[in-house]
């Protein structure tokens with residue numbers, strides 16, 4: 001019998017954390033994030049919830065996070081100016097956009 005000892009401290013497992021993701025336990029599948037994202041990154045999955053597809057394209061504008069009613073969106077770093085906090089309302093009334101849009 002061969003015994004193999006692995007020292008936990010010497011193991012390095014690379015973990016890639018996407019810059020933005022959605023907590024499936026909080027997502028209701030309402031679709032608001034997909035509605036407000038300028039790049040169409042949030043999309044529905046087969047379970048009726050939303051996921052971030054190609055999150056590397058995210059510019060961290062934070063529109064989806066600020067408009068999600070259940071705070072399901074996890075944004076690791078927010079660089080956006082915050083002007084899209086009401087992006088849903090702005091999308092419905094473009095004349096009312098007073099910031100960088």
Ligand code: SF4
Nearest residue numbers: 027028030031033068
């Ligand atoms: S806005 Fe929030 S609750 Fe609605 S689909 Fe997107 S992540 Fe889910």
Ligand code: SF4
Nearest residue numbers: 037058059061062064
């Ligand atoms: S932070 Fe902005 S660019 Fe990134 S997924 Fe949300 S709405 Fe789209």
